[in-house]
Amino acid sequence: MSTTPSAAVLNLWYPISAGEDAKPGQRRSTVLLDQGLNYERGADGGLTVWRATDGATALPVIERYGFIWTSLGTPPAELFPIPEYAESDRFNICAGSIGVNVSAPRAIENFLDMGHFPYVHTGILGEEPHTEVKEYDVEISGERDEVLATRCRFFQPQAALSASEGIEVEYVYRVPHPYVAVLYKSCPAQPSRMDVIAIFCQPMGEEMVRAHLMLSMLDDVNTLTSMRRFQQTIFGQDRPILENQYPKKLPLDPRAETPIRADKSAIAYRRWLSQKGINYGVIPEAA
Amino acid sequence: MVAETAPRAGHNAAWYPIATSDDLPFRHVYHGQLLGQEMAVWRADDGHVNAWENRCLHRGVRLSIGINEGAELKCQYHGWRYANRTAGCTYIPAHPADAPARRISNRTYRVMEADGLVWSTLSPDTPFALPPVDGEKLALRPIPVNASPEMVLTALVHARRSGSDVEALPPLGAGLELADLPGHPARFFVQPVDAARAVIRGIVARPAGDPLPLLRQFDDVLEALREVIEADAARVELPEPIVPVYQPVSVELSSMPPITIGAQNTLRVVVRRKFPAGADIVGLELGALEGHLPTFQPGAHIDLHLPNGLVRQYSLTNGPGEQLSYVIGVKREPTPGSGSQAVHEVVREGDVVAISEPRNNFPLRRDARKTLFIAGGIGITPLLAMAKALEAQGLAYGFELFARSDAHIPFPDDVGRLGARVNRHLGLDPGATSAAIGRIVANPGFAEQIYVCGPGPFLELVREEAAAAGWPESAVHFEYFKNLKPRDSSKSFKVELARSALSLDVPAGKSILAVLRDNGVNGPASCEQGACGTCLTRVLDGEIDHQDVYLNEAEKREGKVMMTCVSRARSTRLVLDI
Missing domain, CATH: 2.20.25.680 (N-terminal domain of TfIIb)
Incomplete structure (x- = not known):
């Protein structure tokens, strides 16, 4: 099948x-x-x-x-760029590879989504009653052929170990590859630079993915173990939700689900997948 | 050999048991399945059993892992809330300031509860007809079987006492006496979970005394039968699972931003109850003629069409999930011929009246650390619905109620149920009222919101005091039932009526509505001040100068509809869909 x-x-x-x-x-x-x-x-x-x-x-x-x-085909000469990875003062970490019974595009869409923070990552990335997803900008960058969401802001109860009160955290999301998303997150320690968290999906089957997590952090306070544990906690919270999504493949037909303004990035992502002719892990739009 | 496979034609139209009543304890959500379709089955606190398509319309997460909050089901993923009975979405936390389009509604299945079993059907109209039997019933423990439902039914019939009768209970049921349990006739119903998965459910007469020994006997016999059936099933090729059918969402919801105003649908309701609700106030309970009423959100109002031809707006006081009737309050105004006089004097219990579907221009944010309600007299009605919603969710709020006297407190029973949260301010003169409001709003806080409703001057007073105390304008919410904004009709322009092929000049000082009337184009209108929404008209081209208080900001920005009674054109011409 x-x-x-x-x-x-x-x-x-x-x-x-x-x-x-x-x-x-x-x-x-x-x-x-x-x-x-x-x-x-x-x-x-x-x-x-x-x-x-x-x-x-x-x-x-x-x-x-x-x-x-x-690659199983003829891949491009080079992979998408993450220039920050080469900065000498960053801590680059492979934070774990986690199997999830869901399609890769569903996992990517979840990674792009802020609205679930208060409900799925309660007390960590979000907290009721601070549930609003404020307006943000999305574009499909023609130059780099990637989905780019900027000016994303969300209230986070504890943005960093040094923060005692909740603050509004700023995010930038890139989707430079149909099964990869890169998140840039403002770093309280260095306001002019951003931490980088990437999810690299390995679609084992259409409805089974191994999600590889990569961190490129400015933070030198946390230990390697605590940073890994943090990311794995977050992913562990997402997993039962992802595995209860139906259908497991991402529907590209706009009438399959009900988008709201907060889902702008997901809508752009679905459209971009359609345009690129991605047919694996998705339910293509009926012709 | 291929077993007899997919349910035959007609099976989809039948009723089947999907759960036992005991599967639906307090605030639980049960994961059911019928003919390949998953269902989220839950009992609301009012006893109603809901069976819904098992996915949130937003991102497809199973609602069977959602949270039963008693009157609403909350999705685990993004906290979307769906109302008891209607399955309509009442709140989208990512956009706390917006009222969700009321047409976001999950697919629901019909449900019946009888003899300890919960029944459902994929059919929209097949009547439920279980032949009645006398006496008290006991539902057997369900026995799941990995085999086609037809195989299971055939095996049950074969397992009857030799030579005994079978009562046919189509399509997949049989009343019979099992050979291994003589003397205990039972009605068995095979639930077709999928093409190759079934559940044996059954009902027996409740024995005198402890039913457990009998239930255990049935368990043992049916478990043995299950092993036999599954052994047989292992020798045949089982049919492929049924591919579930998920209805696409409507076109209007699939595009963004999904702000759409439908036609002003009216529906007929019956006045179930007319009751005194405080001095000079009557409450009306307006019930559905059958089934339930459309989903509403706290803050919503309806248009009530009165016997004297007037159309008036009244806020709903209902708590979450109360979908069988709407409750409104109407204060007697001294003006003869007014809407309120018609309600007080003419409308009687049992009358059938027309109302609009609920519309929400006063949406309640639920992302506040604390919400402060300030009600002046009958203005309490939308705030009651809001307070009930926050109460049900366990969110913090304060309630300040101003009334002339204790006897003038509207809906005293509802107010009483809110308990000590309500501070009553009775019989204050304007100066004392102003001072009291000043004290109430004295300390604005981060992520706090004020909702105020009452007479115009009261509303203005709260807004002024709040502004003076430093509340941001965006944190003070109110609703207009009258258009008090200054209006400008100094510009002249042209309107083209697309469907009537007419082109008309609208001079300065005259409304589009009046010009239409002069030319024999008579559409519905009511308040003629841009507050009621009756004259809502679709605009095909041109830039609108919105001067009403009916459309919300997003709707005004979108520029697809206008109120012809007060709004005008910024461009030199407008094309209307008339």
Whole structure:
């Protein structure tokens, strides 16, 4: 019953593992777009990825942002940019890879959504009665071919360990790849710069995803463990909601669900997926 | 071999049990399924059982993981609230200042409760007809079976006492006596959960004394039968699951921003009760002729069409989820021939009157740390509905009530139920009223909101005192029933009537409505001051100069409709859909 991925899907780069999890000489396997894959890091540090059914052909591979990326088609020469990752004073962390029984686009849409903070991340990212999603701007950037949401603001009960009162936090969201979202969040310690949190989705099947989380933080107060634990708590709260979404695939027909103004970014995302010819993990609009 | 598969034609139209009454304890939401369609089944505090399509219309999250708040079901994902009975959305927390389009409504299924079982159907109109049997009934523990519903029914019939009769209870039921439980005739109903999943449900006569031993006997026998059926089912190819059908949302809700004003639909209601509700005030309970009334939100009002031809607006006082009737309050005004005189003197219990669907120009934000209600006399009505909503949600509020005397307190029973939260200010002269309001609004706080309703001067007083105390204008909410804003009719322009192919000049000093009348185009109108919404007209082209107090800001910005009684054109011409 599974969809044959379109060229637009096959030609993308996909994350399959944190780079640090692939130790030299250790063969590992995973699943991508319903296909079994094996991968191994050689003694020289170089990576090889191949289909479980075809040991003779090496698949494309690159290592970026702490993760190993491969493709089942002909991928672009380079992955989307996250320039902040290269800044020397940041802490770049692979914060975990979590399996969720939902389509990758549903997981991305949830990552873009602020309205659920008071209900799903109560007391952490939001808190009743502060439920308003204020007007924000969304554009599909033609130059970079990505969805960009700016001027997003939301009341957060405890934005940082140093903050005792709730404050309004500012966010910028980018969707530079159909199954990737990058969040920029104002950092109380350095008002002119932003923390970066990215979700890299590995669609194992149409309704099963492994979400890889990457942090690029300015904060040097928290330990690695506490930052990982924080992100995993947040994702653990989202998971039961995501797994109870029906249908699990993201419907691209505008009449499937009821958008409100707060969903501007999701509407732009759905439209962008349609335009790009993404057919995997979605229910395409009827012709 | 392929088993007899998908339910035959006609099955979709039938009633089936989907739960036992015991599955719906206080404030629980039960996950049901019928013919592949998932249902969220919940009992409201008023006893009504709701069976809804199991997804929030917003993002498809199952409502069976939602929260039953007694009169409303709240979605876990974004806190959208849906009303008991209508399944209409009453609140969207992401946009606390907006009233949700009242047409955001979940698909509902019909429900009956009989003999300890909860029944539903995918059909919109098949009547419920369970042949009645005498005596008190006991619902058996449900037995889920992984097999096609038809296989399960066939197995049940085979398991009857040899040579005994079968009472056919179509489409998937049978009254019979099991061979292994002689002397206990039962009615079995197979719930077709999906093409290859079923639940055996049954009803027996309640035995004298403790029913548990009998229930255990049935459990044992039916469990054994289940094993036999599932062993048989394992040897055949089972049908594919039924693909559930989800209705698309309406076009108007699928686009953004979804601000739409429908036609001014009127509906007929019956005056169930006319009762004194304080000195010079009558309460009217307006009930649905059948079923329930459209979803309303706290702050909403209806237009009431009176026997003397007048149309007047009255706020609903109902609490959340009270969808069987609307309760309004009408104060007697001294003017002869007024709307209130007609209500007091002419309208009687049992009369059928016309009302509009509820409309909300006074939406209640629920994102305040504290909400302060300030009511002057009969102005209490919308604030009562708001306070009841916050009370049900456990949100903080204060209630300041001004009235001439204790006897003049409107809806004293409702006010009494709000308890010590209500501060009564009785018989104050204007100076004392002003001082009291000054004290009430003295300390504006972060994320606090004021809602005020009362006579014009009272409203102005609260607004002035609040402004003087430093409240931001956006935190002080009120509603106009009269258009007190200065109006400007100095500009002349042209109107084109698209459907009538007429082009008319509107001179300075004359309304569009008057010009239309002069030319024989008679549409509905009522207050003629831009407050009631009766003359709402769709605009196809041109820029509108809105001068009414009926449309909200978003509707005015959208510029698709106007009030022809007061609003005019900014452009040199307007094209109306008349």
